[in-house]
Amino acid sequence: MSNRDRLTVTLGGPWRLYSHPLAGWEMLGTVQRGMQIGALARSPAGVLAQINAGAARALDQRKALASLQVGNKS
Helix, strand or coil: CCCCCCEEEEECCCHHHCCCCCCCCEEEEEEEECCEEEEEEECCCCCEEEEECCEEEECCHHHHHHHHHHHHHC
């Protein structure tokens, strides 16, 4: 996965296709990085992450926050 990959966020997207609810995590929607797609979630510590089958991968926080702001405008 390249650092240049764009994040595409869909707030309220079908995150349940990619993960079950995680205790203490806020499930926000879906996120796509390149060809990978998964649930978008915020950890109890405030870190935005992509979740696939219960495995969390922290996202580039700057890109994720920028994508969330664009997602909130639409």
